[in-house]
Amino acid sequence: MNHLDKLENKSIHILREAYSEFKNLGMLWSIGKDSTVLLWLARKAFFGHVPIPLVHVDTHYKIAEMIEYRDRLALKWKLDMIYGENKEALEKKETFPDGNVTRLQCCKRLKTDALTNTLNGKWPRYRLNHDTGKYEVDKNTEAFTGIIVGVRADEEGSRSKERYFSPRDKNNDWDIAEQPPEFWNQYKTDFAPGTHVRIHPLLDWTELDIWEYIQRENIPIVSLYFDQGNGKRYRSLGCWPCTNPVESTSKTVEEIVEELKTGKFANIAERAGRAQDKEDGGGLEELRKNGYM
Numbered sequence: 124m125n126h127l128d129k130l131e132n133k134s135i136h137i138l139r140e141a142y143s144e145f146k147n148l149g150m151l152w153s154i155g156k157d158s159t160v161l162l163w164l165a166r167k168a169f170f171g172h173v174p175i176p177l178v179h180v181d182t183h184y185k186i187a188e189m190i191e192y193r194d195r196l197a198l199k200w201k202l203d204m205i206y207g208e209n210k211e212a213l214e215k216k217e218t219f220p221d222g223n224v225t226r227l228q229c230c231k232r233l234k235t236d237a238l239t240n241t242l243n244g245k246w247p248r249y250r251l252n253h254d255t256g257k258y259e260v261d262k263n264t265e266a267f268t269g270i271i272v273g274v275r276a277d278e279e280g281s282r283s284k285e286r287y288f289s290p291r292d293k294n295n296d297w298d299i300a301e302q303p304p305e306f307w308n309q310y311k312t313d314f315a316p317g318t319h320v321r322i323h324p325l326l327d328w329t330e331l332d333i334w335e336y337i338q339r340e341n342i343p344i345v346s347l348y349f350d351q352g353n354g355k356r357y358r359s360l361g362c363w364p365c366t367n368p369v370e371s372t373s374k375t376v377e378e379i380v381e382e383l384k385t386g387k388f389a390n391i392a393e394r395a396g397r398a399q400d401k402e403d404g405g406g407l408e409e410l411r412k413n414g415y416m
């Protein structure tokens with residue numbers, strides 16, 4: 124087995140393990156390259172059909188192409204697609220930069236609070252109706268007890284402290300010092316009632332692994348990752364008011380792989396274009412302890 128085969132095998136093993144151990148399992152899909160690779164792996168793990176609902180937290184500040192791509196793929200791959208949002212904060216304009224709160228407060232409302240209340244079922248969730256192509260209020264309000272997330276350890280500091288199966292308390296809070304050991308690929312999957320578990324099948328992947336895998340598998344990716352002719356492209360995708368592109372003329376997956384191999388970005392954090400990370404001291408740790416992805 125080569126390096127990518129080993130990564131793929133381990134991730135598929137974790138996905139199947141999660142599916143067999145958790146009754147109400149969901150998978151977060153941010154529409155970025157990592158969670159799209161995760162979705163691809165889930166299709167492989169379950170022979171083309173993904174038996175796990177895909178959950179997207181819609182801040183309503185995502186670049187329009189991202190949402191169009193989400194719905195196009197959801198229909199094409201027959202995904203059980205759900206989204207949640209913080210309707211109240213959006214209506215009251217508790218947002219940034221066109222509202223009345225700071226970036227971190229906006230992230231807390233539109234991402235962390237929306238995620239927590241989408242996962243626990245307290246706020247309305249919207250499910251894609253494949254017959255009409257429209258979203259409808261989901262009648263199922265059961266809480267997700269496990270959620271699969273495409274975070275990678277090398278992405279930024281706090282993510283390197285994650286486990287493959289990482290417990291959160293009932294408020295979605297993360298106690299970094301109190302995590303189960305995971306020696307020799309043995310995972311703890313039984314937790315006390317009320318525990319919400321985040322599952323991280325991509326923890327060992329690097330940015331280059333992700334792009335080499337996209338290349339090998341020919342995975343469809345949002346075109347925002349590629350230079351459209353202005354010498355810039357997004358290295359990491361997020362909300363348009365807070366995400367900046369990098370200088371790059373890579374127009375294809377092959378060119379991105381070559382660019383990464385040159386080490387051009389070796390000393391620049393992958394999420395350096397995300398303004399909210401900088402406001403959290405650069406590490407995202409405080410935001411993530413309180414439930415942020």
Ligand code: SF4
Pocket residue numbers: 182184218219220225226227229230231233234361362363364365399
């Ligand atoms: S990334 Fe920016 S627009 Fe998006 S939720 Fe955070 S502060 Fe708001």
